[in-house]
Amino acid sequence: MTSAPATAPIPRMLGAQFRAQFTGYLRTPAFSVTSVVLPVMFFAFFGLTHAKQHFPNGASVGAYLLASFGAYAVSSLMVFNFGIGVALARGAKEDLLQRATPLRPAVAIAANVLNALLFALVALVVLFAFGVVAGGVQEPISTWLALTLRLVIGSIPLIGMGMTIGYSVGPSAASAVTNVIYLPMAFASGLFLPLSQMPDWVQTVARYLPLYHFGELGWGVLGSADEPLGQSLLWLAAWTVVFFGLAVRFYRLEQQRKFS
DSSP, X not given: OOOOOOOOOHHHHHHHHHHHHHHHHHTOHHHHTHHHHHHHHHHHHHTGGGTTOBOTTSOBHHHHHHHHHHHHHHHHHHHHHHHHHHHHHHHTTHHHHHHTSSOOHHHHHHHHHHHHHHHHHHHHHHHHHHHHHHHOOOOOHHHHHHHHHHHHXXXXXXXXXXXXXXXXXXXXXXXXXXHHHHHHXXXXXXXXXXXXXXXXXXXXXXXXXXXXXXXXXXXXXXXOOSSOHHHHHHHHHHHHHHHHHHXXXXXXXXXXXXXX
């Protein structure tokens, strides 16, 4: 009788895969730089002139815009990282390579999630620091911590959204499909313009979009949300079930097509 060859423990494999993917992202400036710099540029263009203004209820306009562009920074990382990244990995036959190694697919996905969360955290820290230093936005440290925590944890359904795109379309179409889905949704959810300035039909549709409820998590920290926290969490939980259910379905179809 022969025993199965020994493999590294899962935490050790996860750590090694995380470091490898992190190094790959750092060597790809188109991802590592733009994911951090682009939200700062948006705030510099559209937020600095209003950074020290206040809404009638006393809430800071600058902090509101930082929450909006912070939601954009995190959501775009999750959707584009998984939507395009997963599709490109499929096109490069990385799943075939993993079949010949002890690396489990779940470990590779978990490492990708952790990298996305890390870059999202870095993007938020850089954006908020820029808002404080360049825009003079003043909020208690507890507000920045709560805003960061909500945006990072609330991004879970958006990871599922990216995975659904990544496993349902080919690598050549992933970028176009992701942009067509994400950008209109971001505008319609009020991440770039207040929802009150949108047409009535857009305001109606927005109430059902995951990005709208994701933005509400951030705006709620500043007292500017249009719905209670519990309602936002319920919507995001429902979208989490939908997106991850679709992602698993498309993943299994992909595996059956290639390996059955």
